[in-house]
Amino acid sequence: MRVNFTVNGRQQEADDVWEGESLLYVLRERMGLPGSKNACEQGECGSCTVRLDGVPVCSCLVAAGQAEGREVVTVEGLAGFAKQRAEHGGCASGACGSEGGTSLQAAQQWSAKGTDSQTGEGTELSPVQQAFIDAGAVQCGFCTPGLLVAADELLERNESPSDADIREALSGNLCRCTGYEKILDAVRLAAARQGEAV
Amino acid sequence: MDFLRPASWEEALAAKAEHPTAVPIAGGTDVMVEINFDHRRPEYLLDLNRISELQDWHVGEETVQLGASVPYTKIMENLRTELPGLALASHTVASPQIRNRGGVGGNLGTASPAGDAHPALLAADCEVEVESQARGSRLIPIDAFYTGVKRNALEADELIKSVHIKKADGPQQYSKVGTRNAMVIAVCAFGIALHPETRTVRTGIGSAAPTPIRAKAAEEFLNSALEEGGFWDNGKIITPSIAKQFAELCSGAANPIDDVRGTASYRKHAVGIMARRTLGWTWESYRSGKGRGAEGVA
Ligand SMILES: Cc1cc2nc3c(=O)[nH]c(=O)nc-3n(C[C@H](O)[C@H](O)[C@H](O)COP(=O)(O)OP(=O)(O)OC[C@H]3O[C@@H](n4cnc5c(N)ncnc54)[C@H](O)[C@@H]3O)c2cc1C
Numbered sequence: 230m231r232v233n234f235t236v237n238g239r240q241q242e243a244d245d246v247w248e249g250e251s252l253l254y255v256l257r258e259r260m261g262l263p264g265s266k267n268a269c270e271q272g273e274c275g276s277c278t279v280r281l282d283g284v285p286v287c288s289c290l291v292a293a294g295q296a297e298g299r300e301v302v303t304v305e306g307l308a309g310f311a312k313q314r315a316e317h318g319g320c321a322s323g324a325c326g327s328e329g330g331t332s333l334q335a336a337q338q339w340s341a342k343g344t345d346s347q348t349g350e351g352t353e354l355s356p357v358q359q360a361f362i363d364a365g366a367v368q369c370g371f372c373t374p375g376l377l378v379a380a381d382e383l384l385e386r387n388e389s390p391s392d393a394d395i396r397e398a399l400s401g402n403l404c405r406c407t408g409y410e411k412i413l414d415a416v417r418l419a420a421a422r423q424g425e426a427v
Numbered sequence: 428m429d430f431l432r433p434a435s436w437e438e439a440l441a442a443k444a445e446h447p448t449a450v451p452i453a454g455g456t457d458v459m460v461e462i463n464f465d466h467r468r469p470e471y472l473l474d475l476n477r478i479s480e481l482q483d484w485h486v487g488e489e490t491v492q493l494g495a496s497v498p499y500t501k502i503m504e505n506l507r508t509e510l511p512g513l514a515l516a517s518h519t520v521a522s523p524q525i526r527n528r529g530g531v532g533g534n535l536g537t538a539s540p541a542g543d544a545h546p547a548l549l550a551a552d553c554e555v556e557v558e559s560q561a562r563g564s565r566l567i568p569i570d571a572f573y574t575g576v577k578r579n580a581l582e583a584d585e586l587i588k589s590v591h592i593k594k595a596d597g598p599q600q601y602s603k604v605g606t607r608n609a610m611v612i613a614v615c616a617f618g619i620a621l622h623p624e625t626r627t628v629r630t631g632i633g634s635a636a637p638t639p640i641r642a643k644a645a646e647e648f649l650n651s652a653l654e655e656g657g658f659w660d661n662g663k664i665i666t667p668s669i670a671k672q673f674a675e676l677c678s679g680a681a682n683p684i685d686d687v688r689g690t691a692s693y694r695k696h697a698v699g700i701m702a703r704r705t706l707g708w709t710w711e712s713y714r715s716g717k718g719r720g721a722e723g724v725a
């Protein structure tokens with residue numbers, strides 16, 4: 230079957246989708262967006278977290294056909310999404326204007342380019358992404374995309390989250406490397422910077 | 428496989444009538460796991476996401492009519508006052524991502540003894556509204572809904588439309604044993620609701636029998652003990668011996684198994700502890716509520 234949906238603010242079309250396929254599979258294998266990770270395929274790890282009509286969900290548990298006509302934001306579009314939100318207020322999804330969003334090509338080629346260990350230098354990052362780098366919250370990086378999407382959504386609805394709020398919001402995302410402390414630091418850092426900017 | 432996408436409730440009922448083996452998919456948090464792991468290969472998937480009335484709820488005089496697909500997050504955010512037990516139970520489900528998708532209709536559809544909505548629904552008291560194209564709608568009392576391990580009273584051509592849940596007329600609590608807070612399937616769970624209007628207490632036990640159950644003997648004992656002691660009127664502290672016997676009867680109602688999450692004897696023990704604690708919490712809240720009421724008058 231064919232699925233028409235909005236990915237990172239741009240209208241997209243996926244063809245030859247098997248009816249039992251997950252949204253995660255469509256994003257990774259059909260749209261060429263491997264940012265959302267596939268680790269457990271059973272909702273346990275959160276590494277496949279995307280926004281579906283603004284709501285954070287495990288894309289491995291959304292049937293592809295359920296995304297028909299809806300808006301998806303993946304980690305590849307997070308920088309653009311955050312930028313639009315900062316500039317235009319609430320409507321970051323691209324639904325309210327044709328200008329916004331991240332093209333599929335740009336999303337596919339997304340990388341945190343850097344000239345040295347200062348990963349991310351020279352590339353546009355969302356505040357949450359920058360905070361993860363600055364706080365040293367990325368080790369192997371497998372959990373990072375899901376955490377970024379979840380953390381960005383937390384900071385969107387809660388400007389100054391308590392530690393309990395952060396733990397709650399990230400409780401569906403597992404990390405095997407960091408021990409979480411640096412991840413909490415990163416979210417606190419992003420929140421603090423967000424507060425200064427206002 | 429075919430993917431059916433009805434745009435309305437009528438279309439969904441028609442699709443289910445035409446294809447009784449079609450598997451409804453709401454939040455997908457149970458169905459997609461089974462498909463991803465090849466445990467299930469249904470001929471038809473029946474997507475319920477486009478049916479907006481399943482996402483709605485109505486707060487009436489005596490009941491809340493909760494649409495089958497209202498996600499747990501919405502229950503926690505919007506119905507804490509009307510359905511405190513279910514709101515607490517919802518908060519213990521998995522993680523934010525799962526709670527944003529999964530809901531009570533799916534929990535009832537799966538009818539796992541470990542489903543967190545069940546003890547809260549049993550304790551609050553409710554009826555499940557199901558409908559078929561051929562026979563129209565009917566209300567199934569929650570006590571008649573769970574028919575076996577992961578079995579429910581739905582016919583093949585029926586869909587769950589909503590749950591009519593009694594609005595809380597007194598304190599409710601939900602308690603769950605697991606290895607950590609997030610992402611935990613209950614080792615066992617306990618729901619309790621005080622109903623001062625009818626001077627009754629109802630319970631619900633999860634993961635401690637082939638189906639979710641009520642501890643009926645414990646309820647009967649407690650109801651008459653509270654009546655005899657005039658507790659509903661005098662608001663006195665429930666005596667330790669009454670609480671103890673209530674806990675023992677709850678524990679005795681459980682008929683659990685040993686599995687990877689816990690042993691049968693641990694589950695029985697834990698049910699008793701949760702029963703005693705949640706009775707204490709709810710009764711304390713009832714008493715202090717009475718106290719405030721009296722002060723307000725004075
Ligand atoms: C990682 C993870 C953790 C979990 N943790 C918990 C937990 O802590 N507690 C808990 O209770 N559950 C848990 N679950 C299970 C699941 O999230 C719940 O059972 C949830 O309520 C299912 O709702 P859903 O809308 O996603 O159901 P779906 O997966 O869409 O459907 C579940 C079943 O119900 C049927 N169904 C759905 N809607 C209807 C309808 N309207 N009419 C008829 N049949 C219908 C479907 O055909 C299917 O058989 C967990 C799941 C995952 C993946």
Ligand code: FES
Pocket residue numbers: 266267268269270271272273274275276277278287288289290
């Ligand atoms: S891959 Fe989706 S939650 Fe793990």
Ligand code: FES
Pocket residue numbers: 366367368369370371372373403404405406407
């Ligand atoms: S950084 Fe490796 S899993 Fe989190």
